[in-house]
Amino acid sequence: MTVKNLQLVGQPGPDQPPLPEPLLRVDGVSLEYRSEKQVVRATHRVSFDVHRGDRFVLLGPSGCGKSTLLKAAGGFVAPVEGGIRLNGAPVTGPGPDRIAVFQEFDQLPPWKTVRENVMFPLLASGRANRREAREAASHWLARVGLERFADAYPHTLSGGMKQRVAIARALAMQPQILLMDEPFAALDALTRRRMQEELQSLWEEIGFTLLFVTHSIEEALVVGNRILLLSPHPGQVRAEINSHQFDLGGAGSAEFQAAAQRIHRLLFEAPGAPQAAAPEPQRHQPASRHANLIRARS
Numbered sequence: 001m002t003v004k005n006l007q008l009v010g011q012p013g014p015d016q017p018p019l020p021e022p023l024l025r026v027d028g029v030s031l032e033y034r035s036e037k038q039v040v041r042a043t044h045r046v047s048f049d050v051h052r053g054d055r056f057v058l059l060g061p062s063g064c065g066k067s068t069l070l071k072a073a074g075g076f077v078a079p080v081e082g083g084i085r086l087n088g089a090p091v092t093g094p095g096p097d098r099i100a101v102f103q104e105f106d107q108l109p110p111w112k113t114v115r116e117n118v119m120f121p122l123l124a125s126g127r128a129n130r131r132e133a134r135e136a137a138s139h140w141l142a143r144v145g146l147e148r149f150a151d152a153y154p155h156t157l158s159g160g161m162k163q164r165v166a167i168a169r170a171l172a173m174q175p176q177i178l179l180m181d182e183p184f185a186a187l188d189a190l191t192r193r194r195m196q197e198e199l200q201s202l203w204e205e206i207g208f209t210l211l212f213v214t215h216s217i218e219e220a221l222v223v224g225n226r227i228l229l230l231s232p233h234p235g236q237v238r239a240e241i242n243s244h245q246f247d248l249g250g251a252g253s254a255e256f257q258a259a260a261q262r263i264h265r266l267l268f269e270a271p272g273a274p275q276a277a278a279p280e281p282q283r284h285q286p287a288s289r290h291a292n293l294i295r296a297r298s
């Protein structure tokens, strides 16, 4: 396997069936922050599709608008241009079908126990009564290995354990799409790696759809099956690639390192600059609404 396996997302070939409708469609989305004094454009005409079961990663340098895109998918920021659809319906605000896990450890209310933290959104959204929410909390806490800590308070947990609670709380809601904004960035390297493994295992068991933000190329390759590369501020799509062939097991391999270097070039070389000898992925085509994944060669 070579770095050639970093395959682009391109136009469907004549013999390829069209993909099903995406779960999440982000179409030409520009996002801005406006104040009396200034307008900050966070992203410029960004398009991508997330399909059911994808682990879709938004990757780009600090300030390129990754978090703002995630907030827009969550319905917390409205596009000034373009649109976002979930299951074909416009996203006009937050909803229990999109649950987010953030980097910050204080996302868990400290006055609630671990169990109460997991139960809270189920009760608040009316998804479950107390008995059902309690059962769901037990189930999901067991899935993340925290059943023994159900009655503990967040401040007594390590950073990794707090993130596991946040993941259990999110998955308990059975969202259509799980939104994760650098969820492991504040963890030490070993814990971060373990959490990436655990996320991968949960995905294999449950098969949820993930939209994941990171600025770590290695994390993007490990976590994602598809990666959208965004330019520096304001974020524009540089390229979209398949990355399903990589996992933590191969993280030290020459292929992995070569792929990481290639992504680095795609992210940081000015568009149009001469590229190294390896075959080129095509640039992302924002206008393409029926982009298809070209299978990685093995």
Ligand SMILES: Nc1ncnc2c1ncn2[C@@H]1O[C@H](COP(=O)(O)OP(=O)(O)OP(=O)(O)O)[C@@H](O)[C@H]1O
Pocket: 033, 040, 041, 042, 060, 061, 062, 063, 064, 065, 066, 067, 068, 069, 215, 233
């Ligand atoms: N609340 C805000 N008000 C004004 N500008 C903002 C606000 N939040 C973000 N921005 C600006 O929008 C741009 C995109 O920010 P965003 O946080 O989405 O980037 P990011 O790619 O997630 O960065 P990082 O990796 O550092 O978190 C940046 O220029 C940032 O300064």
